[in-house]
Amino acid sequence: MLITLKKYTPMQNILNFHKAELENWFIERNFTKYRASQVLDAIYKQNIFDFQEMTTIPIELRNILQNEFSILEIDSYEHIISEDSTSKILCKLSNNKAVECVLIPNDKDGNFTLCLSTQEGCKLNCKFCATGKLGFISNLTSSEIITQYLLTKKLSKSKVSNIVLMGMGDPLDNFENVLKALNILINEQKQIGKNRITLSTAGFSQNIINLADSKIGVKLAFSLHSAIQIKRELIIPSANKWKLPELIKALEYYYISTKKPITFEYILFAGFNNLDEDILALKKITSRFPCKINLIQYHNIEFTGHKSELIPANLNEILEFQAKLKKYSINVFIRKSAGEDINAACGQLALNNKKSSKI
Numbered sequence: 277m278l279i280t281l282k283k284y285t286p287m288q289n290i291l292n293f294h295k296a297e298l299e300n301w302f303i304e305r306n307f308t309k310y311r312a313s314q315v316l317d318a319i320y321k322q323n324i325f326d327f328q329e330m331t332t333i334p335i336e337l338r339n340i341l342q343n344e345f346s347i348l349e350i351d352s353y354e355h356i357i358s359e360d361s362t363s364k365i366l367c368k369l370s371n372n373k374a375v376e377c378v379l380i381p382n383d384k385d386g387n388f389t390l391c392l393s394t395q396e397g398c399k400l401n402c403k404f405c406a407t408g409k410l411g412f413i414s415n416l417t418s419s420e421i422i423t424q425y426l427l428t429k430k431l432s433k434s435k436v437s438n439i440v441l442m443g444m445g446d447p448l449d450n451f452e453n454v455l456k457a458l459n460i461l462i463n464e465q466k467q468i469g470k471n472r473i474t475l476s477t478a479g480f481s482q483n484i485i486n487l488a489d490s491k492i493g494v495k496l497a498f499s500l501h502s503a504i505q506i507k508r509e510l511i512i513p514s515a516n517k518w519k520l521p522e523l524i525k526a527l528e529y530y531y532i533s534t535k536k537p538i539t540f541e542y543i544l545f546a547g548f549n550n551l552d553e554d555i556l557a558l559k560k561i562t563s564r565f566p567c568k569i570n571l572i573q574y575h576n577i578e579f580t581g582h583k584s585e586l587i588p589a590n591l592n593e594i595l596e597f598q599a600k601l602k603k604y605s606i607n608v609f610i611r612k613s614a615g616e617d618i619n620a621a622c623g624q625l626a627l628n629n630k631k632s633s634k635i
Contacts, residue, residue, distance in 0.1 A: 288344065288345055288346075289345065289346050289347070289349055289417070289419035290315070290319070290341075290345040290346070290347055290419075291319075291347065291348075291349075291418070291419035291422045291423065291426075291460075292417060292418055292419040292456075294456075294459070294460065294464060295312060295313070295316060295464050298312040298315070298316070299312040305340075307337065311333065311337065314330070314332050314333055315327075315330065315333065315341065316464075316465065318330045318332070318333075319347060319426070320426075320465045320467060323426070323429065323430045325347045325348050325426070326347070327341040327342045327345070327347075328342065346370075348423050348426060348427065349369050349370040349417075349419055349420050349423050350367050350368065350369055350370075350423055350427060351368045351369070351370070352367075352368045353365055353366060353367045353368065353427065354366045355431060358614070360381075360614055361381045362378060362379065362380050362381065362614040363378065363379040363428075363431070363432075364376055364377075364378050365377050365378070365379070365424075365427065365428055365431065367423070367424060367427065369416075369420055369423065370420070373396050373413075373414060373416070373420070374396065375393040375396055375416065375420075375424065375443070375444055376393060376443065376444060376626075377390065377391060377392050377393055377424045377428060377443050378390070378391040378443065378614075379391075379428050379431070379432055379436075380614045381614075382437060382438070385437065386434050387434045387435045387436065387437035387438075388428075388432045388434060388435070388436050388437065388438075389436075389437070389438040389439070389440060390424075390425065390428050390429075390436045390438070390439050390440070391439075391440050391441075391442050391443045392421060392424050392425065392439060392440070392441050392442075392443050393416065393421075393424065393443030393444035393445055394415075394416055394421060394441055394443065394444070394445045394446070394447040394449075394450045394453070394454050395412065395413075395414065395415055395416060395444055395445020395446070395449065395450055396410075396413040396414045396415075396416065396444065396445070397410035397411050397412045397413035397414070397444065397445065398410065398411075398412060398444060398445045398446060398449075399411075399412040399446070399449060399514070400446055400449075400478055400479070400512065400513065400514045401513050401514075402478065402499070402501075402511060402512050402513075402514075403510075403511045403512070403586065404501070404511060404543055404545075404574055404586065406626035407444045407445065407626055409626060410444075410626060415445075415449075415450040415453060416445070416450065416453060417453055418453045418454075418456040418457040418460065419457075421453065421454065421457040422457050422460060422461065425439070425461065425467070436468070437468075437472060438468075438472045438473070438474075439461075439468060439472065439473045439474070440473075440474045440475075440476065440497075441454065441473070441474070441475045441476060442474070442476040442497070442622070446476075446477055446478055446479070446480065447475050447476070447477060448475070448477040448479070448480035448483040448484065448487065449480060449483075451480075451483045451486060451487075454475070455487070455490055455492060458473065458492050458494065459492065461473075462492065462494075470492065470493040470494050471493075471495065473494040473495065474494065474495040474496070474497050474539070475487070475494050475495070475496055475497070476496075476497040476498070476499060476541065477496070477497075477498060477499065478498070478499040478512055478514060478515075479512075479514050479515070479517065479518035479523065480518065481518050481522045481523050481525075481526040482526070484496070484523070484526040484527060484529070484530055485526050485529055485530070487530065488529055488530045488533035488534060489533070493534055493536070495536050495539065496527070496530050496534075496536065496538055496539070497538075497539040497540075497541055497570075498523070498527060498538060498539070498540055498541065499512070499541045500540040500541060500542055500561075500569075501541070501542055501543050501549060502548075502549045502554065502557075503520070503554060503557035503558045503560070503561050504549075504553065504554065504557050505519060505520050507548065507549060507554075508520065511545075511586070520561075524561055524564060527564075527565070528564055528565050531565040531566065531567075532565075537565070537566040537567050537568060538565065538566075538567040538568075539567065539568055539569075539570055540558075540561075540562070540567060540568070540569045540570070541570050541572060541611075542558075542569050542570065542571050542572065543572045543573070543574050543622075544571055544572070544573070544574070544588070544589035544593065544594050544597060545574065545586040545587055545588060545589060546587040546588065546589045546590070546593055547587060548586060548587070550589055550593060550596075550597045552600075555597075555600050555601060555604070558601065558606065559601075559604045559606065562606050567607070568607035568608065568609060569601065569606060569607065569608040569609070570608075570609055570610075570611040571594055571597065571598055571608060571609065571610045571611065572611050572613075572622055573588065573589070573591070573594065573610075573613055574586065574588035574589070575613065575622055594610060595610075598610060
């Protein structure tokens with residue numbers, strides 16, 4: 277169902293402001309700084325996205341805010357629900373930007389995990405990912421990242437209990453905007469704890485170090501998919517720029533700095549990265565620091581017009597690979613897929629799902 281909202285008018289977005297910055301804005305205009313807390317509480321705690329509905333604020337100030345700021349940077353969205361209750365939200369943002377994010381129901385508690393996008397498109401062009409076929413279009417601002425969170429929080433009937441930055445784009449390729457959004461959500465607005473956020477990257481070794489030094493403290497997942505450099509370059513072109521020894525050293529630094537085990541994401545392809553040599557290479561890498569491996573089944577991206585030459589490993593092959601890794605006492609799990617029937621599973625976000633997209 278396509279939902280059209282009040283037309284977004286380009287102006288400074290209040291979601292881009294740290295609380296202290298917003299307090300200064302009020303003080304400079306001879307308002308008391310606690311008005312900043314009132315506005316932010318209305319947005320983040322009460323899900324109010326129209327200044328005129330913030331009735332704790334005087335009408336005069338509401339009018340000023342309405343003329344100075346926007347809140348949600350979204351013109352329309354489409355909410356598509358999978359057979360397994362996963363939801364994909366296709367958002368048309370400001371300046372004709374468009375992104376997809378995904379709400380995944382948690383089996384245990386009835387809450388949701390939110391998969392956020394951080395870029396429109398992606399530069400990395402991984403051979404197994406539909407987003408990469410779009411190419412890179414633009415970085416999302418911190419307010420556009422937060423907009424996805426606020427919209428999906430309002431749409432979900434239960435609590436968004438976990439966030440994974442695994443949607444469109446690589447978060448560490450948009451480091452400053454992502455870090456600001458995380459700081460606002462975690463530290464300033466107390467929307468979610470740092471231990472319930474996982475950031476996924478495929479490279480950017482220096483920004484892995486920068487993320488550790490930022491003390492933001494989120495969990496880190498690394499898109500490995502092969503522990504052999506030559507193989508990794510075949511499926512992840514950017515691997516030629518960020519070599520495995522450098523990346524593993526950066527991941528080790530992240531663990532030492534945060535004391536958070538690293539998650540390795542590993543899509544299995546038959547006859548390519550599920551051989552004995554791959555087992556030995558993984559054994560070597562995983563011995564460096566506490567970590568786990570998530571084995572992921574490849575998801576179809578042929579709806580984008582691109583056909584992969586890689587052959588997906590079947591379930592028996594995945595189970596066999598898992599068993600071999602366990603013999604070396606490696607923590608390895610098979611990650612359950614969600615939303616594949618609406619092209620919302622891992623690697624499938626591409627904006628051009630002609631069957632359902634209307635934005």
